[in-house]
Each structure stands twice: as structure tokens, then as C-alpha cells.
Amino acid sequence: MxxxxxxxxxxxxxxxxxxxxxxxxxxxxxxxxxxxRGIVRVESKESMDAIKDAVSEAGYPVIAASLV
Known part of the structure; x- marks a missing residue:
């Protein structure tokens, strides 16, 4: 996640x-x-980079990401 x-x-x-x-x-x-809190938790088979890119491309900058 x-x-x-x-x-x-x-x-x-x-x-x-x-x-x-x-x-x-x-x-x-x-x-x-x-x-x-401005937190999005995602459980996905896609890479973290792909998820970050998708969210950013939707107009919402990802300022930090980690595995949990």
C-alpha cells in the first residue's frame, strides 16, 4: 500500500x-x-511512480510518498 x-x-x-x-x-x-489531512492511501498493482504521476496529472501535486 x-x-x-x-x-x-x-x-x-x-x-x-x-x-x-x-x-x-x-x-x-x-x-x-x-x-x-491531505493523505491518499492506495492499494494497487501499479508502481508508486505510476500512481504519483496519475494523481499529479489530475492537478494534485504529490509532495511525499511512502510504502505503508
């Missing part, structure tokens, strides 16, 4: 966009967004 620190999320639309960006590269991924 990956834990991403993401900037720019402020509403449920942001949560939806981040989730869709991850599911766009891995439909089987499990995505949990903690909007208040």
Missing part, C-alpha cells in the same frame, strides 16, 4: 478526481482519501 501526501484537495470533487485518476490506471485499486 502506498501513502501519498497530496496538495490542493479541498472538497469532495477533489476526492473524486484523485480517485478517478488512480482507477484510470488500475481499475482494481483501492483508494482511501483523507481530505482533512
Amino acid at each position: 502506498y501513502e501519498l501526501r497530496v496538495e490542493g484537495m479541498s472538497c469532495n470533487h477533489c476526492v473524486s478526481m484523485v480517485t478517478k485518476s488512480v482507477l484510470g490506471i488500475d481499475r482494481a485499486a483501492k483508494v482511501d482519501v483523507d481530505l482533512k
